[in-house]
Amino acid sequence: MSTLRIGLVSFAHTHATSYARALLATPGVEVLATDPDHAERAGESGGPAMARELGLDYAEDLETLLAWRPDAVVICSENTRHRSYTERCAAAGAHVLCEKPLATSVADAEAMVAACEAAGVFLMVAFPVRFHPAFAALRDAVAAGDLGTVAAVSGTNNGKLPAGRAWFTDPALAGGGAMTDHTVHVADLMDALLDGVPPVGVYAQANRLLHPEAAVETGGLVSIEYANGVVATVDCSWSKPDDYPTWGGLTLHVVGSEGQADLDAFGDRVDGFTTGRGQTWLSYGEDLDALLVAELVDALRTGRRPQPDGAVGVRTTRVVEAAYASARSGQPVRLDP
Amino acid sequence: MHLQAWLALGADVRVYSHASAARLVAEVGGGTVVDSLEEALDGATIADVVTPTFTHADLVGSAAEAGCQVICEKPLARSVAQAHQMVAACEAAGVRLYPAHVVRFFPEYAAAHAHVAAGGVGTVAVQRFSRAGSRPERDWFADRALSGGIVADQMIHDLDIARWTAGDVTRVFAREVSTPDGEARRGVVSAQVVLTHAGGALSYVTGTWAAPGSEFRTKFEIAGTDGLVHHDSARHAALRIDGGSAGASRGLLPGGSFMESPYLTQLRELALACTGGPEPRVTARDGVEAVRLAEAAAMSLETGRAIDLEDVR
Structure with a gap:
């Protein structure tokens, strides 16, 4: 079983914690996290300190994380930043699991689907229920x-x-x-x-x-x-x-x-x-959240496109x-x- | 249920009906069958109109003319205009008119209302009401022209309660869906209504005539700035008896209430009001407003638009 590299992008959404725990508990998965915007969230948990608490390796910025060549990223940023993070990660060849809602406008959601298609990576949306x-x-x-x-x-x-x-x-x-x-x-x-x-x-x-x-x-x-x-x-x-x-x-x-x-x-x-x-x-x-992460990992290992996908994200x-x-x-x- | 309640209150009851007065009196074991409406109304203190909706206006008019105080089954009328006429007829005759919105007398709704009215959840913000049971078999219930369909007949209970707990309504939007009738039985009907109240609160009200044999079930949740209350009739039965697979055939019901019949509570309170007692918890205006909500919902179903309540007169 080859090792999968999964990047955790931003701790802005509190679900980052449960995804981090689920990823760390998955055999054969390496996790690297970055929380580039944490300085904006004054007085809230985040950044390298939160990564240490969760037991995660930490990258200072997205470029460093992407240079690590992750197979996939889990994006837990603020909603309106989902698009730019998705586009940058997809362009770097990483499959994307994006926190819900996929986007705050249909235009952004469709652009994210298009960006992932163009890059040949899948786009999954975090609907754990x-x-x-x-x-x-x-x-x-x-x-x-x-x-x-x-x-x-x-x-x-x-x-x-x-x-x-x-x-x-x-x-x-x-x-x-x-x-x-x-x-x-x-x-x-x-x-x-x-x-x-x-x-x-x-x-x-x-x-x-x-x-x-x-x-x-x-x-x-x-x-x-x-x-x-x-x-x-x-x-x-x-x-x-x-x-x-x-x-x-x-x-x-x-x-x-x-x-x-x-x-x-x-x-x-x-x-x-x-x-x-x-x-x-x-x-x-x-x-x-662990079941959601398991779907992501299984899709990466078997080379299939996971659900719920970007099309569901657009419809919602x-x-x-x-x-x-x-x-x-x-x-x-x-x-x- | 009304006859039972009147007898329990010690009333002398004359029963007039086109069809089944004798059978009703025999089954309940009280009341006197009379042969005409005039005979029923003559000298009566209170006329209790428990007929199909489309007959209410005429009967209430006759009762008022005869000088009776009037209690009328909900919905008061098929239209707001008709409801206004009934109110005017009763005012002209100097008699009271009370709509029988019995759900206000069900103890779970009464308890929740009292709690909300006392500030128990703060300012009401978002509430939900749901009511589901088997589709009624009697034909006139199913005929929208006669009963007004599920919104006017069944959901009107919760439209009234929503207004009771969150105040007057300014805007109504409704959707309704039904499945095709089969050879052996009718399809199911489900309606969903969104109310916007004058104070900004929102209500979701849904009513369902479900598949035959479905357990009757009501639910509500009222959420406000300082808390919430909720109730689910399926989860709050004082007694449940499980008779196994044979239980149903022996007539064992899955759950039961041991409270006083809400119909009895209602008629006691309304009868007292009819004879000079305190104002009851429901007024003719509440009856008119409930019809207005149902009519707005019907207009919304017809047009696909949200309806401003001030446009429904």
């Missing part, structure tokens, strides 16, 4: 017709206001708030359930009642119509209180002609109560871009299939 075995079972059940014809889906991806990283609420770096951060997970699961059937209509409303000090929307509902007539609504709000016992959660309710299904992606847990600390929340579910970005247009106009937006 797709790898949940319960979701795989739901997808199989839908594909086998166990629910009959899928008609309607209600999805939730609620969380706390992201803590420890100020850029999440900086429109220039995040591209938006809860609607940017949380619509795409459910949109990706819908994409997988419907096998890539494109969205054709989006209606969305957003508000800033929660955490009104934030410069971005913190509450939102996104209603999506797909080309096959399926409708879905996503609650993407950062509506979990700051002292909620976990970061948040993701649920799907699927209505079919022959039955309904409920998915609670973080339902594998023990609940309890601890005096003075409130609710106890003991998750024992799969490490979804189209939903978000249309959601903002709709929230601005107050009317639904049509998308060409």
Whole structure:
């Protein structure tokens, strides 16, 4: 088994920590990290100190990391920097796993797909919930017709206001708030359930009642119509209180002609109560980030193109871009299939 | 359920129906069958209109003319214009009109509303309501022209609750999808509505007439600036009995509530209000506004557009 070299680009997104742990735990993988923009995140963890904490080798800048000739990179930068990092890494011949959302505009997302195609590398998007075995079972059940014809889906991806990283609420770096951060997970699961059937209509409303000090929307509902007539609504709000016992959660309710299904992606847990600390929340579910990293590593070793790919990233970005247009106009937006 | 509740409240009940009055009285074991509407209304304190929606306006008008206080099953009417006429008729006759939005009397909704109204979640920001059960068999429910379809008939419960907890609504957007009818049974219907409230809060309301035999299930979550509350009827049953595969055939229901019937709570509170008691938790205006929300949703389904509520009169 040859050794794979995987570069970790930026610690801006906190998922970098779990990807780093999963990569370090994978046999035959060498990891080199760089966090070139960490000086901008004053007072937040990052840079060589964070690399040391995680047990990662560190490169001062992207050029040094790319000169190491990584087979692939995992990009965990701020959202609006995904494109430039992807383009530079692809040009250097590295396959790309990019944190979600793939981009903050369809134009950027399409440019990233084009850049990777031109460079002959694959582009994968970090949608870890797709790898949940319960979701795989739901997808199989839908594909086998166990629910009959899928008609309607209600999805939730609620969380706390992201803590420890100020850029999440900086429109220039995040591209938006809860609607940017949380619509795409459910949109990706819908994409997988419907096998890539494109969205054709989006209606969305957003508000800033929660955490009104934030410069971005913190509450939102996104209603999506797909080309096959399926409708879905996503609650993407950062509506979990700051002292909620976990970061948040993701649920799907699927209505079919022959039955309904409920998915609670973080339902594998023990609940309890601890005096003075409130609710106890003991998750024992799969490490979804590790499953995502395993897909990346397997794709590199077998030479196949992993899913979810850049095309999914573009489709989910189209939903978000249309959601903002709709929230601005107050009317639904049509998308060409 | 209304007849049972009236009898439990000690009322004398005259039952008039085109079809099944005698069977109802026999089944419930109380009430007196009468042969005409006039006979039913003559001298009655309260008229309780528990008929299909398309008959409400005429019957409420007759009841008001007869000088009865009026309780009317939701939805109050098929249109806002009709609902306004009913309100005007009752005002002209000097009688009260209360819509039977019974979900306000279900203890889980009442408890959540009281908590929210007391500031328990701070300012409401985003809420979700869901209601799903088997598709009703009676024909008029399925006929959109008569019942108004799933939005006006079933989802109107949660449209009313959403307004109860987050205030008046300014904009409504709706989608509805159904699967084709089969030879043996009808397809499923699911509707999804997004409400924007005057205070900025957002509501997602979904209603489903699911495959036959589906367990009835309601869910809600109300999230605000200081916390959230949620409920799932499938997870909060005081008793569950598992009778194995034979249990269903022996009539064992999967879950049950041991609270007072919300229909009884409702009619007690409304009857008291009809006889000079305190204002109940639901008013004629709430009934009109619920019809307005349903009508806006229907307009949205028809046009594919979001509807400004002030355009629905």
